[in-house]
Amino acid sequence: MNTNADIATYKEFVSFIAALHHVNDTVWTNPIANGKWSISEIVSHIKNWDRYLLAETLPAVRKGEDIEFPDFDTYNQIASDYVKSGIMHAELIKETILTREQLVMELFEMPVDALHRHVTVNGASHCPHTGTPYSLAYIIKEFIEHDNLHKQQIVEFLSESKSTTK
Incomplete structure (x- = not known):
């Protein structure tokens, strides 16, 4: 596992978020599908989890503690709610980029042994899907996959939005 390469990949998402600056506000706030979030809510969701990693997960790993994630639905x-509070499009993008850049910087500064130290996540020692032992490095790979899932959803929605507005 090349942790520095994974962290660099994690940083690349900043370019994708920055490109969303040009999405018009109607597309930005419309749900991507019936019963789904809008692009703005997805971006806020990504920023929110990055903030959690910065505030809770990295400090726990630095102290040699295990990782605890909150209830996903409640946290999401x-x-x-943050988007619905009136945060402006450009401000949310700026906050998301700054948060990701801070997270990436701190990940690059973490000792390699801390990144690869086995931890439990909400009491589990291994990923239930892959059987891989948990570590911060593994969690970052999971978050990269999470980013890519949301990126694909947004790209497909933007593609569909363009084809319906022509």
Whole structure:
């Protein structure tokens, strides 16, 4: 596992987020599908989890503690509520980029042994899907996959939005 390469990949998402600056506000705030979030809510969701990693996960790993994640649905609702509070499009993008850049900087500064130290996540020692032992490095790979899932959703929605507005 090349941890520095993974962290660099994690940083690359900043370019994608920055490109969303040009999405018009209607597309930015419309749900990507019936019963789904808008692009703005997805971006807020990504920023919210980056903030959690910065505030809770990295400090725990630095102290040699295990990782605890909050209830996903409850925590994800915070991101949606934040968008609905009136945060401006450009401000949310700026906050998301700054948060990711700070997270990436701190990840690059972490000792390699801390990144690869085995931890439990919410009491589990291994990923239930892959059987891989948990470590911060593994968690970052999971977050990269998470980013890519949301990126694909946004790209598909933007493609569909363009084809319906012509």
